[in-house]
Amino acid sequence: MIDASDLIALVRTYNPKTDAALIGKAYAYGQRMHDGQFRHSGEPYFSHPVAVAAILTEMKLDDATIVTALLHDTIEDTRSTYSDVKFEFGVEIAELVDGVTKLTNLQLSSTESKQAENFRKLFMAMSKDLRVILVKLADRLHNMRTIRSMRPEKQAQKARETMDIFAPLAGRMGMQWMREELEDLAFRVLNPEARASIIRRFITLQRETGDVIQKITADIELELEKAGLQAEVIGRAKKPYSIWRKMQEKEQGFSRLSDIYGFRIIVGTEADCYAALGAIHQRWRAVPGRFKDYISQPKSNGYRSIHTTVSGRDGKRVEVQIRTREMHEVAETGVAAHWSYRDGVRSENRFAVDPARWISTLTERFEVAETNDEFLEHVKLEMYQDQVFCFTPKGEVVKLPRGATPLDFAYAIHTRIGDSCVGAKVDTIRVPLWTRLKNGQSVEILTAEGQRPQATWIDIVATGRAKAAIRRSLREEDRERFIKLGRELARVAFEHVGKKPTDKALGTAARHLGLEDTEELLARLGSAELTAREVVNTLYPELVAKKGDEIDAARAVVGLEPGQTFSRANCCQPLPGERIVGITYRGRGVMIHTIDCRALQEFEDQPKRWVDLHWHSGNHPAVHAVSLDLTIANDAGVLGRICTLIGEQRANISNLQFLDRKPDFYRLIVDVDLRDVEHLHSVMLALEADSDVASISRHRDLGRKP
Structure with a gap:
C-alpha cells in the first residue's frame, strides 16, 4: 500500500498546485475509520481506497475526486456518517462520497423490475455529478484486479456484472483502456480455459515470428519519417477477450484471425493525421470496409481518431489509429477529460465533452419508456x-x-x-x-x-426511439381491435384453468402487472406484448402449473382468421418460442416464417400478404421438424451414440441424410421432431458436449421451397 506522501506525489505530477493538506487529511481520516478492517486477501482494508485513488491519478483527476476515492467506503463500512464527512471535508466531497455509497448499494444484476429502478438511480447519480461514476468504475477495476481472494460463486457474480454493466459503461464514457481491462479480468473468471488457450497461442506465435510489434512499429516510423512527419507510434497486441470476441463474431479460429495487433500514431495537428493516413495507405494496401473517420464525425463522448486496417508485414492485418495528442487524451479518459489537470490548472482540451451535455444526450430518450422492460431495452441500446x-x-x-x-x-x-x-x-x-x-x-x-407501422417492425428496428414510436402507433391505431382480441384471448386462457375473466379479475391482474387499467391489459394482450399465460399466472400460478396438457398442433399459432390454416416454412423451420410472421397464399392458407428468414425478402413489396402471428403459450407436442447439420467422427458406435443422445432428450429422428463421408469423419443432416426452441437448445447442447461431435449447427436450406 502506498503512503500519503507517495499518493500526493502522484497527484503533483500533473497538478503541482494540489491541496496536499486536504489529501493528507483524507488519507489519515480514511485510515483511522478503516482501522482493524481487512479484505478477503488478509490485507488492511484501507489498501483498497488508496489503490482506487491511485487509479484515478492515472486519469489526472481533480483533488475532490481523489479525496472521494480515499473516503468512498467510510459511510457504508465504518462509523463515519454523511454529517461527519461534510463537517471535515465540505459539502462537495460529502455529496460525492454519499453518491458512491448509494451506487455501491444498488443491485444492478437483480430482477428486471428492480434492475430498471436501480438503473434509473444510476443515471440520476450520473446526471448530478459524473465523478461519482468515475470513482465507482475505479473501485470496480481494483476489485476485479484482486478478485482471486473471493469465493468462486462471488467471483462469477461480480465478473458477470462487470462484463454486462461496468465494462460497457466505461466504453460508452470513452475510457476504452478501462473497458478492455475490465472485460479481460471478467473473462479470466468466466472462461479461464478460453483465455489461457489464446495466451498460449500468442506465445507460440511470438516464438515462430519474433517480436512482430517491434518490427511493424519500426516500419510505420520509417514511412512517417519519409513523409516528414514527427509522430509517436505505439504498438500492442489486443487483449485476450477482444481476440476471443472477434473469433466468436467472425466464427474463425485463432490461426485465421489476422488483425490481432493494434497501432496508434500520435501526431501534432489534425492535418498531420490525414498526412499520416496518406503515408500508411501509400505504403500498405488498405482493407476494404475497415476505414472510419471519427475526426470529421466524432463520437458523442468526444472520441476523435482515424481508424484504418492495412495488410502489413508478411500480409498480417494490423489496425492503425491516428490522432493528435489532445485527441489521445480524450481517447484515454473519455468524458473524464473534463476534469483533467495539467500543470496545476484544469486542462483546456477543446475536444473534451461537457459531462452535463453528454449525460443529457445519453438519457434524453429513456423517459419515453412506459414499462420496466422498455426502459431496460432503451438502456442496453443507447448505452452499450x-x-x-x-x-x-x-x-x-x-x-x-x-x-x-x-x-x-x-x-x-x-x-x-x-x-x-x-x-x-x-x-x-x-x-x-x-x-x-x-x-x-x-x-x-x-x-x-x-x-x-406494422407489428413486424418491432423486430426489425434496433433503437429505443423507433421501438417506442412503433409501439405507440400500433397501440393508438389498433387499440380497439387489440382490446377485442385480448378479451377473447383472456376468455380462452381463463377457461383453460376453469376460471372466468371478470372485470374484477382482469383489473386485479392489471394492477399487479403495473398497468393503468383493464383496457390497457387487454390491449397489450391483443398486441402480443403480454401473453394470456402471464395474466392467468399472475392470479392463479398454482392452476397454471397443474395444467400440463399439450397444445393441439393445429391450433399452435395465434392471430389467424377463423377457418384459416397454417404450415411451417421449410426454409427456416420456425419453432414455438421464436418470433414469427405469416405470408398468405391463395388456396394454401398461411405459411409461417421466422422473423429473420431471408426468404421474406421477396415479399417486401407485398405488405397485404403479411400476417402478424405468435405461438400459443403453453406446452407444445414434439412434432416440429428441424434439420441439424452435424459433423461426427467416423468411428464404430459414434452414430448410434448420437442417435441415443437425441432420444434421451425426448426428441424423435424423422430423417437422416449423409452429405459427406471421409475416412475420419461424416457430415450429415439429421431431421429431429421438437417441441420448441428450448427443446432445440437442449438437444444441441447435449450433442455439442459429446467428444466425437466436431461441429453442430441448425441447418437452414434457403433453396427449399417455403
Whole structure:
C-alpha cells in the first residue's frame, strides 16, 4: 500500500498546485475509520481506497475526486456518517462520497423490475455529478484486479456484472483502456480455459515470428519519417477477450484471425493525421470496409481518431489509429477529460465533452419508456452499442447504434417519416427495411400517405426511439381491435384453468402487472406484448402449473382468421418460442416464417400478404421438424451414440441424410421432431458436449421451397 506522501506525489505530477493538506487529511481520516478492517486477501482494508485513488491519478483527476476515492467506503463500512464527512471535508466531497455509497448499494444484476429502478438511480447519480461514476468504475477495476481472494460463486457474480454493466459503461464514457481491462479480468473468471488457450497461442506465435510489434512499429516510423512527419507510434497486441470476441463474431479460429495487433500514431495537428493516413495507405494496401473517420464525425463522448486496417508485414492485418495528442487524451479518459489537470490548472482540451451535455444526450430518450422492460431495452441500446454514421441525401449526418436499419434511420429523422416509411435506398440501391446500415452510407427513405407501422417492425428496428414510436402507433391505431382480441384471448386462457375473466379479475391482474387499467391489459394482450399465460399466472400460478396438457398442433399459432390454416416454412423451420410472421397464399392458407428468414425478402413489396402471428403459450407436442447439420467422427458406435443422445432428450429422428463421408469423419443432416426452441437448445447442447461431435449447427436450406 502506498503512503500519503507517495499518493500526493502522484497527484503533483500533473497538478503541482494540489491541496496536499486536504489529501493528507483524507488519507489519515480514511485510515483511522478503516482501522482493524481487512479484505478477503488478509490485507488492511484501507489498501483498497488508496489503490482506487491511485487509479484515478492515472486519469489526472481533480483533488475532490481523489479525496472521494480515499473516503468512498467510510459511510457504508465504518462509523463515519454523511454529517461527519461534510463537517471535515465540505459539502462537495460529502455529496460525492454519499453518491458512491448509494451506487455501491444498488443491485444492478437483480430482477428486471428492480434492475430498471436501480438503473434509473444510476443515471440520476450520473446526471448530478459524473465523478461519482468515475470513482465507482475505479473501485470496480481494483476489485476485479484482486478478485482471486473471493469465493468462486462471488467471483462469477461480480465478473458477470462487470462484463454486462461496468465494462460497457466505461466504453460508452470513452475510457476504452478501462473497458478492455475490465472485460479481460471478467473473462479470466468466466472462461479461464478460453483465455489461457489464446495466451498460449500468442506465445507460440511470438516464438515462430519474433517480436512482430517491434518490427511493424519500426516500419510505420520509417514511412512517417519519409513523409516528414514527427509522430509517436505505439504498438500492442489486443487483449485476450477482444481476440476471443472477434473469433466468436467472425466464427474463425485463432490461426485465421489476422488483425490481432493494434497501432496508434500520435501526431501534432489534425492535418498531420490525414498526412499520416496518406503515408500508411501509400505504403500498405488498405482493407476494404475497415476505414472510419471519427475526426470529421466524432463520437458523442468526444472520441476523435482515424481508424484504418492495412495488410502489413508478411500480409498480417494490423489496425492503425491516428490522432493528435489532445485527441489521445480524450481517447484515454473519455468524458473524464473534463476534469483533467495539467500543470496545476484544469486542462483546456477543446475536444473534451461537457459531462452535463453528454449525460443529457445519453438519457434524453429513456423517459419515453412506459414499462420496466422498455426502459431496460432503451438502456442496453443507447448505452452499450457502438455507433454508425449515415447520411441523408442532403448530406446531413445521422448517428445510430451498430445494427440499426433504414427504419431506425427514418425514425431518427422524424416519427412521421418512420410511420409512413414504405421502403429505403442505401447508396441509391433499393434494399429491404431490415438491412443493417454501415458507416458512411447514404440513406434515402421512401414514404407514402396512409402507410402505418406494422407489428413486424418491432423486430426489425434496433433503437429505443423507433421501438417506442412503433409501439405507440400500433397501440393508438389498433387499440380497439387489440382490446377485442385480448378479451377473447383472456376468455380462452381463463377457461383453460376453469376460471372466468371478470372485470374484477382482469383489473386485479392489471394492477399487479403495473398497468393503468383493464383496457390497457387487454390491449397489450391483443398486441402480443403480454401473453394470456402471464395474466392467468399472475392470479392463479398454482392452476397454471397443474395444467400440463399439450397444445393441439393445429391450433399452435395465434392471430389467424377463423377457418384459416397454417404450415411451417421449410426454409427456416420456425419453432414455438421464436418470433414469427405469416405470408398468405391463395388456396394454401398461411405459411409461417421466422422473423429473420431471408426468404421474406421477396415479399417486401407485398405488405397485404403479411400476417402478424405468435405461438400459443403453453406446452407444445414434439412434432416440429428441424434439420441439424452435424459433423461426427467416423468411428464404430459414434452414430448410434448420437442417435441415443437425441432420444434421451425426448426428441424423435424423422430423417437422416449423409452429405459427406471421409475416412475420419461424416457430415450429415439429421431431421429431429421438437417441441420448441428450448427443446432445440437442449438437444444441441447435449450433442455439442459429446467428444466425437466436431461441429453442430441448425441447418437452414434457403433453396427449399417455403
